[in-house]
Amino acid sequence: MNHTPLNVALAMGPGVAPRIFPPHRLAQLVPELLLLNTEPMEEFASPESQAILARTDILITGWNCAAIDADVLQKAPRLRYILHAGGTVKHHVTDACWERGIQVSTAAEVNAIPVAEYTVAMILLANKRVLQVARKLHTDRTTVEPDQVFPDMGNYGKRVGIIGASKIGRHVIRLLAPYDLDVVVSDPYLDNAAAAALGVELVSLDELVASSDVVSLHAPSLPSTENLIDAGLVAELRPGATFINTSRGELVDQDALLDRIQRGDLYAVLDVTTPWVLPPDSKFYTHPNVLLTPHMAGSLGTELGRMAASTIDEALRVARGKPLLHALHPNDLAFTA
Missing domain, CATH: 3.40.50.720 (NAD(P)-binding Rossmann-like Domain)
Incomplete structure (x- = not known):
């Protein structure tokens, strides 16, 4: 008709x-x-x-x-x-x-796919210490024995903490399922049954931050989530951990994060910051423990x-x-x- x-x-x-x-x-x-x-x-x-x-x-x-x-x-x-x-x-x-x-x-559902893919790639590289080993190789320009420098390198058995069971957070969890990783999640709107259905353990934010080898932030930007990762939580990140942010910069106390990075025992992969473009003199640009990317995790x-x-x-x-x-x-x- x-x-x-x-x-x-x-x-x-x-x-x-x-x-x-x-x-x-x-x-x-x-x-x-x-x-x-x-x-x-x-x-x-x-x-x-x-x-x-x-x-x-x-x-x-x-x-x-x-x-x-x-x-x-x-x-x-x-x-x-x-x-x-x-x-x-x-x-x-x-x-x-x-x-x-x-x-x-x-x-948003399909835009979650490349963000999750970027995140999983960074998680695997972070646990393998690829960025740190590559930097040492470029700097020393001689033989590098990776596990002599980083004896904890590798993905087997590492704990990955996902903050926020959002569309992106859930997709990251699904993509991580084939790997021998211990994946935990923190989300105030998720219960134990829902977490179990995702194949992960629900833990408190404090426990996730303190126990994870990689912490990846996937909470939405809302008035209630501003400064979600505050100075106290930044201080709780375990030594040698990697913090990944593909969400929004305003969810993190960036001054506290930079201070912790400058202590030398924390790594960060930041696809988003506040402001959107950091000032030219920001130490995030120059610190060897930081990988900055220009909001490229999403669809491009x-x-x-x-x-x-x-x-x-x-x-x-x-x-x-x-x-x-x-x-x-x-x-x-x-x-x-």
């Missing part, structure tokens, strides 16, 4: 669409949906944007999308779905969207195609009358980044 296709529009910051939605991706929407704009709306105030909004049933959003508030919604009477090709929607999906009953979906390069595919699949599900696969509910916002 023939039916009129729903209208879909794009809204995101400058330069985002070519990275996530090249033409061959957008072509997958047709003919089940009518694409109103191949050049995304970067704002919602212009007459051109408002003309598009008036016809939009489904809004596909990306990074740096403008806020969708009550004034915007007034110009979009048909809008029923916001499908975000990224993780958090807190910067553009406002209370007015939830009050209107708009259904929201995100690509070819991995953006996975987020695009997930979002387009959601749009096609709507067109076919199916429920969203990755629906986000208002109550979820208290537990998600």
Whole structure:
């Protein structure tokens, strides 16, 4: 039976669409949906944007999308779905969207995949002491006997502590399952039965920090989690441990972390910091016990195609009358980044 296709529009910051939605991706929407704009709306105030909004049933959003508030919604009477090709929607999906009953979906589930892969790679390298041994080899430029320098090197039997059974935290746990590691988790919203179902042991945050060879942070950035890893917990990290942060810098007392690193008995892998870009004179850049990466754990390069595919699949599900696969509910916002 023939039916009129729903209208879909794009809204995101400058330069985002070519990275996530090249033409061959957008072509997958047709003919089940009518694409109103191949050049995304970067704002919602212009007459051109408002003309598009008036016809939009489904809004596909990306990074740096403008806020969708009550004034915007007034110009979009048909809008029923916001499908975000990224993780958090807190910067553009406002209370007015939830009050209107708009259904929201995100690509957070698939964005968790590369973050988890990055984390697992760093965990395995950290326990193997690869970065430290490589640095010594580059510095000494002579024969290095790795286990003479680091007799505790290796992954067998090491304890890995996961802070936060988030989408990413759970995926890290799944990816670590084949290895001979002792994996523990700390999360105030997880009980022993749920932890057992994940195949890990639930422990207190203090016990996790004090007993783990690698501590990996995967809690969301919320007012309640700011400075979660405070000076006291930093002090409890066991000597020789590696601390990994792919979450957000504001969850950690960075001054305390740097002080501990400068004592020489702690290592850190930091994909996120506060501020987002550290000042040029930050000691994090120069300390040999620190590996800094520029917020690259999440979807980048070819991995953006996975987020695009997930979002387009959601749009096609709507067109076919199916429920969203990755629906986000208002109550979820208290537990998600």
